[in-house]
Amino acid sequence: MLEFNHVTKRYGDGKPAVSHLNLKIEKGEFVCFIGPSGCGKTTTMKMVNRLIDITDGSILVDGKDIKEQNAVELRRSIGYVIQQIGLMPHMTIKENIVLVGTLLKWTKEQKDARARELLKLVDMPEDYLDRYPHELSGGQQQRIGVLRALAANPPLILMDEPFGALDPITRDSLQEEFKKLQKELDKTIVFVTHDMDEALKLADRVVIMRDGEVVQADTPDEIVRNPANEFVEEFLGKDRLIQGRPDVTTVGQIMASYPVTVQTGTTLRSAISTMRDRHVDSLLVVDADNVLKGFIDIEAINLNYKKADYVDAIMANNIFSVYQDSLLRDTVHKILRRGATYVPVVDERDKLAGIVTRATLANLVYDTIWGDGMELDGIAAAAE
Structure with a gap:
């Protein structure tokens, strides 16, 4: 799908910002570039849609050398999302969404249909299409x-720190939403x-760069379990939970399988x-197909006991x-960020x-730090 062959970028001082990059990205793959400031990650991405010209080497998209393509047409065929969002303030949300379609001379019917179709993907109501960017929250604008x-419908999308300016909770939500969408x-x-x-959360493969070169390109698990060198170890951070327990990596491995639930329609x-029993x-509320619909708690019941008869009326969804x-x-x-006592899976x-x-x-965490308690027994015995 996307291939870098000995790609080098030099600026005026002759020092390479990216040096002899070789990397192949498969169709449908989610690849994150990461590294310290000035490592070449943004330069690498911007060379793909020719916002920055390559000095040496070649970049192929679907087997075609980008240098042999018209730069404007190339950019229209590649999706591009940036941290600043870049919505046109004088355009409606619909006009912003189908901006490329306008440049491609789509009909009004095509643009209307595509805007409605896309808005459904992120569960936003259709009446948002007639609003303007300033009427939306930061998270909604980024959507x-x-x-x-x-x-x-581009096969390739470039994203330059798209969620960096958002608050942590909105950022978490958008990350989950986008990974599912992808x-x-x-x-x-x-x-x-x-x-x-x-990077570890979203990517199929993480590419860690330093001084214009790739230090390690691997799956998140492989990078955390087997960092290539001391630089990668330091960049990861030594306090990551998974380093203490490499056998436990996903929620499914530690979740309790039978949470207490009630069905919609329950009095x-x-x-x-x-709750008493x-x-x-x-309580988590599910429908007849066990689809999670929301939850109720003692506080909600106390506030609404005389006003409602069924859990559906008072549940938080x-x-x-x-x-x-x-x-x-x-x-x-x-x-920890939400102060939650539990999370449904x-x-x-x-x-x-x-x-x-x-x-x-x-x-x-206790097992990670202290094992099964035997170490503490040993410490106590030694102290005696």
Whole structure:
């Protein structure tokens, strides 16, 4: 899909910003470039759509040398998302989304249909199409920036720190949303970031650069388990949970498989009985197909007991969840960041698969640091 052959970029001083880069990215692969400032990661990405010219070597997209293609046509065939978003303030959301379609001379019907189709992908209502960028939150604007990159259905999308300016919770949400979208649409993604957690979470392969050269290009697990050298170890950070327990990497490996639930349509009286019998203060709500719909807790029941009869009427449906194959380190960060006591685990169809609690994660951390307790016994015996 995308191939770098001995690619070098030199600026005026003659020093290479990128030196003899060789890398092949397969169709549908999500590759993150990361490294310290000035390492060449952004230069590498911008050479792909010819925003920066190559000094030596070649870049092939679908087997075609980009230097032999018209630069404007090339850019229109490649999606591009940046941190600053770059929405046109005087254009509606619909006009922003189909901007490339306008340049490609799509009909009004084609543009309307494509805008509505794309907005559904990120669960935004159609009436947003007539709004202007300033009427949207930062996270919503960034979603529109992503949709604009998808509008012409490009096989390749370049993303330059697209979530860097967002607050941590919005960023987490967009990362999850975009990774799911990428899997569904089978797009090839080249993603530049300075955040190692983001790279390890999103990428199929992480490319770590230093001084214009690739230091290591591997899967996230391989990089964490077998860093190529001391630079990679330092760049990763030695406090990462997975380094202590390389056998435990995903949420599915530690989740409890049978969380306490009630179905939609359950009466509040029945829900209270379930809470009492199972000694819990909140319940996950699922439908008849076990799809996660929300949750209720004691506080919500106390506030609404005389106003509602069924859990559907009072449940919170904006519940945060993670997938079974989510990396454990991400779930730790999210639970701590949100102050949550638990996180539901769902499969790719949003069916409830299990639950991860702070207690489970605490036990894992204790095991990581102190093993099964034998080390403490040894220390105590030595002290005596």
